[in-house]
Amino acid sequence: MRKLLSPLRRLLPCAAAVASLGMALSAPAHAEEPIKVGLVAALSGQSAKSGEALTRGLTVAIEEINANGGILGRPVQLIRRDDESNPAKGMLAARELAQREKVTVLFGGLDTPVSLAIVPLANQLKVPFMGVWAAGTKITENGAKDNYVFRVSAVDELVDEALVEYGTRQGMQKPGMILINNPWGESNEIGFKHALEKRGMTYAGIERIEDSDLDVVPQLTRLKNAGTDTLLMVGNVGPSAQVVKSLDRMGWDVPVACSYT
Structure with missing residues (x-):
């Protein structure tokens, strides 16, 4: 046991x-x-x-x-x-x-x-x-x-590598990034890009979210129209919740891979 x-x-x-x-x-x-x-x-x-x-x-x-x-x-x-x-x-x-x-x-x-x-x-x-x-x-x-x-925590690059690895195992081919607009989001953008480049993969686009955002439909619509098949999301609790709510309002049933949220 x-x-x-x-x-x-x-x-x-x-x-x-x-x-x-x-x-x-x-x-x-x-x-x-x-x-x-x-x-x-x-x-x-x-x-x-x-x-x-x-x-x-x-x-x-x-x-x-x-x-x-x-x-x-x-x-x-x-x-x-x-x-x-x-x-x-x-x-x-x-x-x-x-x-x-x-x-x-x-x-x-x-x-x-x-x-x-x-x-x-x-x-x-x-x-x-x-x-x-x-x-x-x-x-x-x-x-x-x-x-x-x-x-004692993992650096973003390790976390991003793990998320991209998980996504590819689930069939992800063209991810889109939706990232908090601060240094944490910038750090993850670098990590995601490295992980994708290592696999010869491209991304559909990168959109930013703010702590004050109450509606993320415009950003998500751009990612959807660009062919995103999986969202790589990084954000604090508040804006991440607004992403989920906006996805529901859009009726967009897309996989979301995130950490720490």
């Missing part, structure tokens, strides 16, 4: 990442002084449930570490800030956590645009930034000589 991993077991990599920081602490400290861990995530708006999921995961890991004596006899404390899925607010929140709260490590990486805004700051301040969700390839492949950015 297969043994299913508990949520706690799945969170142990995060716990290990937090615990390993203790070995890197060089400044003297009182035994009771907590080691601060920062979280920058969307705690309000359309991605709030995802931000709360990150909070629960870190909380479970930290509680387990503290129940076992903490790190070098010191408890771990979580301090979180809401980035509202806004890159500018995310960067300011990360700066506050690093410079005012003196966190040892930053966790975050729910939205690719926010993560990309935090990356230069983390490298400048030499504060480790652990991305746990956002898949933008350039988050970790950022060109910094001293790169303090790490991840």
Whole structure:
């Protein structure tokens, strides 16, 4: 019988990442002084449930570490800030956590645009930034000589390769892309194109969606008229839902391949 991993077991990599920081602490400290861990995530708006999921995961890991004596006899404390899925607010929140709260490590990486805004700051301040969700390839492949950015999520190129592979096995021949109009969508456009080119395939077209879109029929109509037989979709929950609703209004029964939504 297969043994299913508990949520706690799945969170142990995060716990290990937090615990390993203790070995890197060089400044003297009182035994009771907590080691601060920062979280920058969307705690309000359309991605709030995802931000709360990150909070629960870190909380479970930290509680387990503290129940076992903490790190070098010191408890771990979580301090979180809401980035509202806004890159500018995310960067300011990360700066506050690093410079005012003196966190040892930053966790975050729910939205690719926010993560990309935090990356230069983390490298400048030499504060480790652990991305746990956002898949933008350039988050970790950022060109910094001293790169303090790490991840536990797959990069877009790997995800896009898997989606195209799945689509071709299902008979996809001429996909159309409908992508969120931000750096995450741009990263996936590159990944999809690479995966298709590797197979000698072409695409019907590329259309963009915005977080504020309530009707995506015009974009979908252009893709349909171009001969799209499968949609490769990348978007947050809100605009992706509008894509599905628009497909229903059009009566267009087309396969949709997507991730993270």
